[in-house]
Amino acid sequence: xxxxxxxxxxxxxxxxxxxxxxxxxxxxxxxxxxxxxxxxxxxxxxxxxxxxxxxxxxxxxxxxxxxxxxxxxxxxxxxxxxxxxxxxxxxxxxxxxxxxxxxxxxxxxxxxxxxxxxxxxxxxxxxxxxxxxxxxxxxxxxxxxxxxxxxxxxxxxxxxxxxxxxxxxxxxxxxxxxxxxxxxxxxxxxxxxxxxxxxxxxxxxxxxxxxxxxxxxxxxxxxxxxxxxxxxxxxxxxxxxxxxxxxxxxxxxxxxxxxxxxxxxxxxxxxxxxxxxxxxxxxxxxxxxxxxxxxxxxxxxxxxxxxxxxxxxxxxxxxxxxxxxxxxxxxxxxxxxxxxxxxxxxxxxxxxxxxxxxxxxxxxxxxxxxxxxxxxxxxxxxxxxxxxxxx
Amino acid sequence: xxxxxxxxxxxxxxxxxxxxxxxxxxxxxxxxxxxxxxxxxxxxxxxxxxxxxxxxxxxxxxxxxxxxxxxxxxxxxxxxxxxxxxxxxxxxxxxxxxxxxxxxxxxxxxxxxxxxxxxxxxxxxxxxxxxxxxxxxxxxxxxxxxxxxxxxxxxxxxxxxxxxxxxxxxxxxxxxxxxxxxxxxxxxxxxxxxxxxxxxxxxxxxxxxxxxxxxxxxxxxxxxxxxxxx
Ligand SMILES: Nc1ncnc2c1ncn2[C@@H]1O[C@H](COP(=O)(O)OP(=O)(O)OP(=O)(O)O)[C@@H](O)[C@H]1O
Ligand SMILES: [Mg+2]
Numbered sequence: 001x002x003x004x005x006x007x008x009x010x011x012x013x014x015x016x017x018x019x020x021x022x023x024x025x026x027x028x029x030x031x032x033x034x035x036x037x038x039x040x041x042x043x044x045x046x047x048x049x050x051x052x053x054x055x056x057x058x059x060x061x062x063x064x065x066x067x068x069x070x071x072x073x074x075x076x077x078x079x080x081x082x083x084x085x086x087x088x089x090x091x092x093x094x095x096x097x098x099x100x101x102x103x104x105x106x107x108x109x110x111x112x113x114x115x116x117x118x119x120x121x122x123x124x125x126x127x128x129x130x131x132x133x134x135x136x137x138x139x140x141x142x143x144x145x146x147x148x149x150x151x152x153x154x155x156x157x158x159x160x161x162x163x164x165x166x167x168x169x170x171x172x173x174x175x176x177x178x179x180x181x182x183x184x185x186x187x188x189x190x191x192x193x194x195x196x197x198x199x200x201x202x203x204x205x206x207x208x209x210x211x212x213x214x215x216x217x218x219x220x221x222x223x224x225x226x227x228x229x230x231x232x233x234x235x236x237x238x239x240x241x242x243x244x245x246x247x248x249x250x251x252x253x254x255x256x257x258x259x260x261x262x263x264x265x266x267x268x269x270x271x272x273x274x275x276x277x278x279x280x281x282x283x284x285x286x287x288x289x290x291x292x293x294x295x296x297x298x299x300x301x302x303x304x305x306x307x308x309x310x311x312x313x314x315x316x317x318x319x320x321x322x323x324x325x326x327x328x329x330x331x332x333x334x335x336x337x338x339x340x341x342x343x344x345x346x347x348x349x350x351x352x353x354x355x356x357x358x359x360x361x362x363x364x365x366x367x368x369x370x371x372x373x374x375x376x377x378x379x380x381x382x383x384x385x386x387x388x389x390x391x
Numbered sequence: 392x393x394x395x396x397x398x399x400x401x402x403x404x405x406x407x408x409x410x411x412x413x414x415x416x417x418x419x420x421x422x423x424x425x426x427x428x429x430x431x432x433x434x435x436x437x438x439x440x441x442x443x444x445x446x447x448x449x450x451x452x453x454x455x456x457x458x459x460x461x462x463x464x465x466x467x468x469x470x471x472x473x474x475x476x477x478x479x480x481x482x483x484x485x486x487x488x489x490x491x492x493x494x495x496x497x498x499x500x501x502x503x504x505x506x507x508x509x510x511x512x513x514x515x516x517x518x519x520x521x522x523x524x525x526x527x528x529x530x531x532x533x534x535x536x537x538x539x540x541x542x543x544x545x546x547x548x549x550x551x552x553x554x555x556x557x558x559x560x561x562x563x564x565x566x567x568x569x570x571x572x573x574x575x576x577x578x579x580x581x582x583x584x585x586x587x588x589x590x591x592x593x594x595x596x597x598x599x600x601x602x603x604x605x606x607x608x609x610x611x612x613x614x615x616x617x618x619x620x621x
Contacts, residue, residue: 003502014490283486286447287547288475288503290467382447383438386482 001300004293008301012308019305022269025262026309026362031317033255033358038321038348039329040248046184046343047240054183056236057095057124058218061085061228063211066099068187074101074114075164078209082225085213093217095122096210098200102163104175104193106151113147113193115163117200124216127188131179132196139199142179144189153177161193166205173203184343259362263369270302270373281377282386291382295374302370306363324348394554394587395421395444399453402439402610413439415610416453421589423554426581428590430598431607437591438559440607444589445478445557446470458554475503479548479586481558485540487532487547493519494528497546504551518550522576538569545573549580559591567596574600 012019052058066077081089081096088094098117103110120132132140138158153159155177162172175195183189201207215222218233274281284294328345402414413436421427429437442448443455446462455462458477465473474480479500487496497518501511519525522542532540541561548556558577562570578600581588590597598604606614 006502010491010495011488279484279486280488282447283480283482283488285471286445286474286480286486287500288471290471292467293471383442386447386486 001296004297004300005304007297008304011301012304018269019308022262022265022305023308023312025265026305026366027313027317029255029258029262030309030313030358030362031320032258033362034317034350034355035321035324035348036251036255037354037358038325038350039346040244040251041351041354042325042347042349043247043342044240044244045349046346047244048237050184050343051237051240052233053126054185055125055188056231056233057214058216058220059222059233060215060231060236061213061222061225062231064227064229066211071101071112071114074099074211078206078211079227080208081210081213082228084223085225088215089213092121092123094213094215095119095124096197097212097214098197098204098206098209099211100163100200100204100206102161102193104151105160105162106153106157109151111151111191113161113191115161115200116192116194117197118194119197124214126181126183127194128179128181129194132194134178136176136178138174138176139195140178141175141193141195142181143177143193145180145182146186146189147192148177148180150190153180155180163203165203171203259365263365266302266305266366267369267373269305270298270370273301274298274373274376278380278385279388281380282382282384282388285382286386291378291380295371295377298374298377299367299371302374303363303367305370306366309362310359321348321350325350392423393420394423394458395419395589396456397440397444397453398455400440400443400450400455401452402436402443402448403451413610414443417610417612419605419612421587423587424581424585425603426578426588426601427603427605428592428597428601429605429607430592430601431613432593435607436610437607439610441557441559441589441591444555445480446473475500476551477554479551479553479556481541481544481548481556481561483560483563485532485537485544485564487540487543489532492529492531493524493535493543496532496543497550500547500551514550515546518546521549521580522546536569537564538566538572541565541569541573542576545576545580549584549586552584553586555587555589557589557591560594561590562592562594562597570594570596 063077063079065073067073078098085094089096095118100115100117102113102115104113105111118127118129118132120129122129128142131142134140139161143153148154157177158174159177160172161175162170164170175193201209213228222230222232224230281294284297285291289297325348328347330345331342397417397419400414400417401412403410403412417440429440431437439448443450443462444457446457446465449463457473460469460473462470488499491499494515497515498511501514506514516525519528522545524539524542524546527535527539532543535543562573565573574597577588580586590601592598602618604616604618605612
């Protein structure tokens with residue numbers, strides 16, 4: 001094996017330009033595959049972090065009729081906060097949120113919204129709730145950037161808001177936009193208006209009610225609450241996993257094509273090598289190699305392209321990948337159009353597992369592609385190979 | 392002791408629907424230290440016979456025993472072992488590894504024998520000295536003349552001091568001066584190391600050096616001449 005590596009190395013370096021072209025194509029595949037996979041890992045990480053920080057915290061209980069995909073049930077989806085979680089809420093490790101359907105009237109238009117009652121003293125999200133802790137004539141409210149730009153709202157704007165109270169009667173008031181936040185999580189921005197929880201309870205006559213209970217610690221064991229459905233963090237982030245999985249399939253096809261091109265180049269080189277180097281093959285056999293060993297030599301030679309490519313890739317690829325991880329990759333389209341947590345700029349994250357699996361993938365594929373045409377050598381007649389007359 | 396024993400050797404090649412008989416009943420023996428040649432016109436079966444002796448091909452009928460091993464009965468591994476340890480080949484077109492240096496070319500058989508680097512170095516330098524190429528150690532075959540290439544090939548065949556060297560038309564691509572040069576070199580090695588040489592040729596220059604001449608015609612031994620005993 002060691003001898004095969006030594007010989008293969010000499011042969012490859014001796015082959016010159018062709019070797020370097022193959023190595024270049026292969027090393028390019030290395031860098032692109034690692035980059036694409038890194039983007040996916042980075043995106044997954046960013047999406048989950050943003051969701052945690054702006055929406056789901058460490059996990060949630062949903063009032064049992066609450067269904068984010070069914071706005072018609074929203075007005076009945078609330079219940080009294082169970083007594084057993086009150087200590088946790090008082091300690092600030094759980095936050096009740098009350099969701100009430102309503103409308104706002106920005107610039108004379110009517111727009112359906114979800115009014116979110118949230119405690120101004122909360123510390124489980126990065127939402128600017130402290131801004132709600134202010135004394136103004138109108139109800140202080142903040143909204144997300146998506147909401148602000150689609151309705152042309154700015155900090156300091158006064159907007160009329162309308163809702164129905166527990167008895168079903170319409171009521172209206174003015175809200176004052178005290179802040180606009182940006183989160184990369186469309187779900188917490190589009191159509192959402194945040195006001196202090198106690199104000200919403202008053203307005204709707206729903207004292208002590210909530211729709212969602214979000215807790216801080218994702219690890220702690222959670223008890224079942226009657227009338228509430230436990231939604232652990234893994235469940236709430238599952239849609240991210242699924243979306244990333246479908247996106248990954250698309251990316252896999254993309255780098256599969258790239259890899260295929262590189263493999264075609266290697267395959268072609270191997271076929272050509274075996275055809276052009278018949279005399280050499282015959283000579284190896286005459287000097288005491290078995291044909292199997294010659295197959296091994298050619299396989300090692302082909303596979304070594306991938307080894308050289310890995311070295312080349314680490315020389316020019318590392319700085320590129322490092323630079324990408326620093327500046328990130330800005331999406332050419334509007335990230336919020338994705339309808340899920342996705343930042344406009346994604347920062348690739350390269351894990352050791354990712355790098356190792358990529359290197360193995362390319363190495364094994366190259367080995368297989370090098371081996372397949374080389375098998376032909378095992379069937380060659382050495383005397384004919386020596387004459388160089390095989391077709 | 393005979394190092395090659397050939398009894399009633401027949402070799403047939405498949406040809407289209409039928410067969411072509413290249414060797415039709417050859418009986419020959421060679422002893423240690425011979426400097427012999429198979430002589431005959433094109434198509435008489437010289438290369439075919441040499442290839443079978445070299446375990447690169449197998450007899451159709453009859454038996455060929457080289458250094459006590461029956462060629463037709465060896466598996467691939469055993470045949471490779473025989474070539475690796477005991478046989479040296481010299482080809483008409485040199486068959487050097489083009490991208491390897493002279494040193495590396497001569498080193499190849501020793502690498503197969505798994506000798507260590509100091510042993511290898513000494514043996515390579517000895518072999519290059521026999522053929523007078525110690526100053527071209529780092530050259531590669533494309534930079535060498537035909538005569539020099541064939542000298543490298545001789546060094547490669549001789550470096551492991553094999554019992555038997557098989558040379559198929561070694562001078563066919565060389566001019567007269569180079570041919571004589573190379574034959575003298577091989578004759579010396581034959582004397583000094585008692586290596587058996589078996590040639591296949593129709594070149595007069597080679598024939599004049601041979602100590603034993605075997606004339607082949609249509610796949611049969613036609614005549615034999617012994618000039619001097621080894
Ligand atoms: N693999 C093969 N298949 C079919 N016929 C073959 C094969 N190898 C050799 N022959 C035939 O066997 C005969 C002997 O060939 P061989 O190569 O041994 O001749 P040779 O004496 O070495 O001739 P030359 O002086 O031209 O090298 C030739 O007629 C050749 O065509
Ligand atoms: Mg011939």
